[in-house]
Amino acid sequence: MSTLLAENDGRLPDPLLDELTDLYASNAEFFARTGDFPDPYALHRDEVASSLNAELTHPAAEVLLAREPSDPSAHGAGAQAPDAPQHPERLTGLAITLTEHPDPIDPYPWIGLLLVHGTLHRSGRGSRLATAVEDWLRASGHDGVRLAVLDSNPDALLFWSVLGYRAIDHRTDHAMGRPCTVLHKDLTTADRDADNANNANNANNANS
Template structure:
């Protein structure tokens, strides 16, 4: 969990934007409990990405089937702050998309916080398109819902 806490701490802008954790005082126990709860949800996976040498470089929370629309959803994709703008986010996204194609999903969705325009620009650059705007289910924060066709 220390590695995961370091990953979150390396993204202070995201932590402040999301409002869930203070990057200077990450409560490791709460972070672990939140990720365990996420992973234990039906059809949910928390995937860790590592370099060849074992260093944690990213994390993806993936829901196989949303109960409302039936699509898989990326709940979170986070890259270590030291690796921003080096293609790691693109590579992680490509791996997730390929994984979902292999499972014969025809599309995938995610929600980006409205107050995070750089994240919206990132997803747009990868071919994702806005399909809705609404509050997130967990915290009621305004979000841009995005979709990408896979098949």
């Protein structure tokens, strides 16, 4: 993973913003459930830029990018079009974390968003990205992590539950007052080893 950085004027480089817009647009169904954008099926670059800049200017937020080696001969599965900006690696996912929750009595970091390119869903990449984020948080000294899943997204609740997250609360989110389930996971060495075994099993199932 790499940390997303804006240019000195606060703008994202155009080629990177194109990649990010494509990533967001490939998850239109998810954003239709969240209500984060007026029309997620017709996303504009400026909408994605505005959303990400709000995260980049937050002192406790980190935007993490997942990339994989590009395969110019491939078509589909995240391959770049011939006229697309050329990168040695293609953008396959994104995670946004918050190391300090707005509630001062909550000591845990939060995962605010985790996206995998829509053409790569059900390939095991979501689990691997989630584990990479957990490892990153663990290495930063955190012993637990939390996130919220909207009631309108039962598939996400199943995804995180399979990864070992447990429900600890049900309430509305701070941003838009949407009903959601709050999940928690302890970040210990034992949890990490169990996750690695689980992800290996998921990868085998995806390839079978």
